[in-house]
Amino acid sequence: MSWRIGIDIGGTFTDVVAFNEETGSRKALKVRSTPKNPSESFLNGIESLGDMGIDSSNISMVMHGTTVATNAILESKYSEMGLIVTDGYREMLECARQTVPGDFGDIVTWIKPPRVVPLDLVREIPGRLDYKGEEIRPLDEEAVRKVAREFKQMGIEAIAVSLINSYRNPSQEERVREIVKEEHPTCYVSISTDVIREYREYERTVSTCLNTGLMPSLSSYVEKLTDQLENTRNKTRFYIMQSSGGLTDSETIKRQPISAVLSGPAAGVVSAAALAKSSKYSNLITLDMGGTSTDICLIENGEPKMLTEGQIDVYNIKTPMVDMTTVGAGGGSIAWLTAGNSLKVGPESAGSDPGPACYGFGGVQPTITDAHLVLGRIPTSLADGNVMLNPEAARKVIAENIAIPLNLSVEEAAEGIIQIGTENIARGINLVSISRGQDPRMYALYPFGGAGGLHACRSADVLKIKRVIVPLLPGLTSAEGLLLTDIRADEVITDVQREDNLDIEKLQSEFKIVSEKSKKYLNNEGFANENVKIQLFMDFRYWGQAFELRVPVDLPANAQISEEIIRDTIKKFHSSHLERYGYSYENKELVEVVNIGATGIGLLNRLQQNNYNTSSRNLEDALVGKNNMYVTTKGKSGYYPVPVYDRYKIPINQPFKGPAIIKQFDSTFVMEPEWTAYVDSLGYIICEKDGGNEDGN
Template structure:
């Protein structure tokens, strides 16, 4: 058995983390190539092969988290696509929902987003099913052939098919797909019955249309990556991370790319959850800060929460996903003056090209990274010398921005850090305080190349007692990909009233989904002993528009199991909103869900360095670093690789490692643990311990 490889394409760096069965680790960071992200993946794999003595046969699997899909949506880089609908439903995307995003009054300023499919590319076919799947109007094959030829003549090579009530039966959609294969064989087809067999026409249509526009984009990207694997001599399966935190074979991802849109984000959360479970810290708030954005999520009892719908740009997409909040605050976030002489940080980012001013690649606008450089928090080079930092360029950019405000470079740097960290703290409060969780009951875990630079300060702002810096925080997404299992999700709309559940139908439908999950895992080589099948469902109180996702116990489908499902809704509603309607409002079962999990070989847990528990052995020198409490002060710098378990020390301090830099504030205490983590006890945490100790005495 050889190396399993996790790769993540970020805005600034592409990260690779590889582990073999003996626990040998390889960590590689290469500059990202935004114009062709697959080239950075190739460069990272080529560097790994060099470290393996030029032997690509030692790579047994590649798991990849990618932002290709989400970037296409955010940047509105849409290829021309078509949408085929039931006659009379041509305006399904235009009608949408009446919900207006934003605060009160937005109805007067809100502009409806551009449709994914121009109205001229929406075509109709005569057919109609009722909500049970029974045929009300037959499928007109001649019309469908005419429409397929029209798309062919227009040069439209990706089409979504979304017929009314196709969630109940895909018979007409699948026949239309077959006709397109005959009349327009170069066209890629996304059917709603395969993409999202759920009721609600708008959500099903927008999700299927998004899938259609992503099929050529992700398909081309996957083909390029697979070409690089072949050219490098790597004969190993390629897996793509999904938004729900699992992986799937690349060929399957290319057919349903909408379910991979948030793969990189999900991978980071899964990596943090794995670290937490191994360190006996099941309750975490993740703080993953990269070059472009900061992503935060809540992990309780070792696992993150999932949602069944996400908003990508301005489009509601129905797909299982890890519950993550993102803000435009990363290391490359640009500081600027906006109308009204106001100062803001982000959401614009310098990205990897040209990057922050200190990269020396043509960037002239100051970023969060430039502020950290001027404050002495970053070393002269990053990623083992891959990027050298120019302090003078940072200072010049900060001075230029500060002149209109009457502020010098140092004042600008301080302001950028303060505003950026407040934006990050607000994001963390959205996944904690806003959802009824007290941040002081969680450990903040830092990830991303820039996360450890700000985690200690964020810990003080949020008053969390402890901050955890994992062994390799800068490659958290690639770690998450590496430790993820294969995951396949299946859903079916099957509505039952609590007091009139058709047990036989419910059981048959769950069995059908479980059979589908087992078959797909069989196809990917997972035997019955190497997989698990998990049931869940979307439930709501009668009269409500939205549902809550609840677990469905294993075992036979009977009245007791249905009662347990309803009890789970009451508990979930109470947890989410603080109250429930037990015995007051009847429950409805809406969607049935089954998840098939193929268990992948997990890497061994990280271990702390053995040796003399003295921080002095890891001290490499000092440098002048700015802290709000002290101003510039000579600060001890430590090499993390040399910090042994128990080698505790106190801030201010800087800890450097290949993939990140860690800033420790004055008065904070640091202790390396047996799992290779650095545990930072905040000043708030120390105060809480002191209060507790005083109470106990």
């Protein structure tokens, strides 16, 4: 009996979902996360599967989502490193980009991001390539050896290499790496052409430096996990989620940890996209609310929106990633007062240690979870009784820190905490929808994570979204999404050409190169050609623009790249630009090709979702009691007895009205007044606003 395992490590809990490849059955569990040593909770999850009857020798594949890389960047806990650059470019990181974030223009002074590598650890080496990648000054190999020896004497164990114009020709960077490893065999070396083969030296260098700084910690982390998995009697394949929404092997992550900066959040988006592709609900806004933050993504026509560049903390990183906005609103987000007694929520979080005050692990500050407990919106136990909550501790910290200073009742203070958290989430939804030219009312909200269901209907009310869809395992959706993910390999080449002077033969050759590289990687991972899918793309911009927009290439089956297909893709760029930015320069400005690339997908045996079965025939069978929940309806607020339903006993296609609480072992869903819900044949809760319409979904 063979099992496929998905493990997602969050700030509070580590989620584990096991899928039987033969019977289609699944098992799920939660263990407490161990932020100081993430590999511990991973291994605890594997061991806990044994208690559920799953022998480690029967595990065929493990897919993992991790926030180790993300947290290292956010907390500036990457390794000290040296940087080798082309002579004359020592201050490249100091120059950075001469832009101001947002719409402030010349109104504000932009403080540039702190250097990833201090200036005293940057070394210049002679050697130069021109813009075509042709060598105009040979590499000074003796200078490279001298730098490598110097870094070794200084105890620098990680070295980044980023040379000008190397994206056109990696030979000099590759030779630098060889020499450095000869002189300093134990150090980690990362060259920019391995990280991202695109132009813009600043972004390429920052990405390479962060990649280098992450290599020691990610390599150590991955090696601990692989060593443990190799101790099983079965050869277990181990894959890690990338920010792009695809899996890759552990050796690739050790070389390119920067590709995993959004590893955990991307998996939940994949799960939502699987629903969007297989149902009538093709347009979704995902709401992944955990203990620390909420990640929000827009899915249109079954596909999540993607970025070629994103910002992590204060750094612009060039790597494919799901277009996601993160807001500092999670179950552990701390409520606090400013000097002027204004109530704020987040971004600081109590995390899992000590956690919210109601957890009883030493938390002394009020959190969103404490507010929900005080108002009767969550049960007094979580994770199938493994975590017991203390309502009195929650009331005490809210009273002392918020209610008394503001002269409010504890209930009013708790309600204010929840409302501010909801408004923060709504602003995040606006960022991925309205600010990108999309109307959120045309989408359904897809909440998951341990706390997503607590704020879903409220967030939808703020934005006038008419439908909320709750997955079967909302608290484990990211872990489940790992089991729905294919293996992915991205390749890209920068070749700037204007549409009035295209070198079609050269573009055809480059498309062949990137396609074959992606295909070769997947073949080496054991995928036969019939299980490999290649998706081509091109990045365009209008002549004079600074940044580009990615457009997929529609290539008919068995067809070859032709001038006609390239011209058709340019036409698609105009419409994509209009949709994204609200204007187009078609027939007014020339279009410039910037990058061409390929995404290789290794198709795993896709897990099939069985029809949902429940023995219940009446809604009364699912009723497990009533909670006194603080409800505001028709202008009146107070505690009302609200039905509490067992999620797994709710009969299919029987509507029920809010307010109501739906509990299950991994999360709680609160249905607000004026909402009606039913469970569909796949087990999803379809919740609709009373008097709503059928906009979009």
